[in-house]
Structures are given as structure tokens and as C-alpha cells.
Amino acid sequence: MGGRFEGKRGLVLGVANQRSIAWAIARRLAEEGAQLAFTYQGERIERYVRDLAGSVSSPLVTQCDVRSDDDVARVTAETAEAFDGSLDVLVHSVAFAAREDLEGRFVDTPRDRFWTAVDVSAYSLVSFARAVEPLMDARGGGSILTMTYLGGERAVPHYNVMGVAKATLDSCVQYLAWDLGKKNVRVNAISAGPVRTLAARSIAGFPTMEEIVEQRAPLHRHITGDDLGAAAAYLLSEEAQNVTGTTLYVDSGYHSVGM
Numbered sequence: 001m002g003g004r005f006e007g008k009r010g011l012v013l014g015v016a017n018q019r020s021i022a023w024a025i026a027r028r029l030a031e032e033g034a035q036l037a038f039t040y041q042g043e044r045i046e047r048y049v050r051d052l053a054g055s056v057s058s059p060l061v062t063q064c065d066v067r068s069d070d071d072v073a074r075v076t077a078e079t080a081e082a083f084d085g086s087l088d089v090l091v092h093s094v095a096f097a098a099r100e101d102l103e104g105r106f107v108d109t110p111r112d113r114f115w116t117a118v119d120v121s122a123y124s125l126v127s128f129a130r131a132v133e134p135l136m137d138a139r140g141g142g143s144i145l146t147m148t149y150l151g152g153e154r155a156v157p158h159y160n161v162m163g164v165a166k167a168t169l170d171s172c173v174q175y176l177a178w179d180l181g182k183k184n185v186r187v188n189a190i191s192a193g194p195v196r197t198l199a200a201r202s203i204a205g206f207p208t209m210e211e212i213v214e215q216r217a218p219l220h221r222h223i224t225g226d227d228l229g230a231a232a233a234y235l236l237s238e239e240a241q242n243v244t245g246t247t248l249y250v251d252s253g254y255h256s257v258g259m
């Protein structure tokens with residue numbers, strides 16, 4: 001498939017393996033012509049990310065812990081070097097909460113793990129948006145996408161502190177869209193229904209979430225990574241040139257029902 005991303009350069013945060021939502025998005029962008037740089041979180045997953053990145057001829061695969069300002073600065077400098085000082089697209093598909101906080105009661109979340117969840121899952125969007133702003137400015141604009149979930153808008157059992165982090169992330173999308181709109185940089189989110197990934201496995205009761213979607217979503221079926229790739233490609237492309245500060249729900253319509 002040729003396409004909407006010919007000549008475009010993107011940075012993708014959050015691939016852990018071939019099931020990662022970040023990979024589903026990257027695959028689609030690459031199919032449509034994008035050149036992509038990737039980060040991975042640690043040595044444990046480096047091999048998987050290098051293999052996947054190699055399959056789309058990526059010019060840069062580099063380590064990044066989004067909690068580290070030094071890592072954010074280094075990754076941005078490496079990206080600038082790989083892409084001649086410019087960037088069109090940033091995919092932010094990163095989140096973390098301690099497994100024990102996705103099982104018990106939200107009220108029991110300790111202070112340190114509360115802030116870790118918000119730091120990794122929400123502040124990282126702010127720090128990367130700020131870091132890549134000059135690279136997008138060099139192209140006359142750009143597009144940023146993050147992944148969110150309904151658990152940031154309503155209490156979803158077991159989602160707990162991750163829901164609070166997603167609420168923060170959703171608000172960050174709107175404030176970043178306001179600030180960066182002046183530079184023609186758009187910032188949007190996709191709110192996804194449940195997809196079986198590494199991160200999803202740490203949420204207690206994830207199979208129950210899936211069953212409820214099947215029973216109650218208007219379309220009575222699950223979404224796939226391909227659905228997310230297609231939605232992301234739209235939001236990140238010029239076709240969405242006047243769409244910013246928005247959340248697109250890719251969840252078989254589940255968010256729209258009251259029971």
C-alpha cells in the first residue's frame with residue numbers, strides 16, 4: 001500500500017512485542033510509506049523490538065525509560081540525527097501501573113506508586129511533546145497520538161490508578177493541543193476497547209472486561225490491532241488536518257451505552 005505517509009518521519013514509543021498496540025500502529029504507518037524510529041524500555045524486550053523495527057527498515061532503535069529526562073533528551077537528539085532535524089509523527093503508546101494496584105482497591109494505592117503511574121502514563125506525553133516540538137516546527141507542523149481508555153472517564157473495576165493516570169493523560173491531550181496548535185502540531189487520543197497485550201495481562205479481571213464488551217457493546221465484538229492502526233493512520237495523516245484535542249473511540253461502541 002502506498003500512501004499518506006510517503007516522505008513522513010515518525011517516532012514510536014511503546015513497542016514491547018508483536019501484540020503491542022504501538023506495533024499495530026507502526027505497521028500501518030510503515031505500510032503507507034512512513035519511516036519510523038522506535039524506542040524500547042529495557043534489555044529484556046530489546047531483541048523483539050529490534051526484530052520488528054528491522055522488518056520495516058527502521059533507521060533508529062534505541063533504549064528509553066520515559067521517567068528519565070536524560071533518556072528523553074538523548075532519544076530526541078538521536079531522532080533528529082536520523083531524520084535530518086525533523087519529525088512529522090509521534091506515537092505515544094506507553095503506560096505502567098504496579099500489578100498489585102490493578103487488583104485490589106484504588107483507595108489503597110500508595111503515594112509512590114500513584115505518582116509512578118501518572119509519571120509513566122501521562123507526564124511522558126508532555127515531556128516528549130515538548131522535546132519534539134522543534135523537530136515538528138522544522139516541518140511546519142506535525143501530529144501526536146496517544147492511547148487512552150474509558151477507565152479514565154468512569155470507574156472501571158480493577159483499572160484503579162491507571163484510570164486516574166488516563167484522566168490526567170486525557171486532560172494533557174487538550175492542553176497540549178492548545179499550546180501546540182499555534183505551531184500546527186495536532187494532539188489526539190484513541191480510546192481503545194480491550195486488546196490482549198502484555199500490559200492488559202496485568203489487569204485483574206481483564207477477561208471479564210472482554211466478556212462484557214461482547215455482551216453489551218452495540219457491535220458485540222472485539223476490536224483488533226488493525227482497527228487501531230487504521231484509526232491512528234487517519235488521525236496522524238493530513239486527512240485529519242483540522243482534528244485536534246480529540247478522543248476517537250475504537251471500542252465497538254461500548255462507551256456509548258449506559259447499561
Ligand SMILES: NC(=O)c1ccc[n+]([C@@H]2O[C@H](COP(=O)([O-])OP(=O)(O)OC[C@H]3O[C@@H](n4cnc5c(N)ncnc54)[C@H](O)[C@@H]3O)[C@@H](O)[C@H]2O)c1
Nearest residue numbers: 014015016020021041065066094095147194195197198199
Ligand atoms: N490493551 C488494551 O486493552 C488497551 C486499551 C486501551 C488503551 N491501552 C493503552 O495502549 C497503550 C499501549 O499498551 P499495550 O496494550 O499495547 O501494551 P504493551 O505492554 O504492549 O505496551 C505498553 C508499553 O509501555 C512501555 N513502558 C512501560 N513503562 C515504561 C517506561 N518507564 N518507559 C518506557 N516505556 C515504558 C512498555 O515497555 C510497553 O512497550 C497503553 O497506554 C495502554 O494503556 C491499551
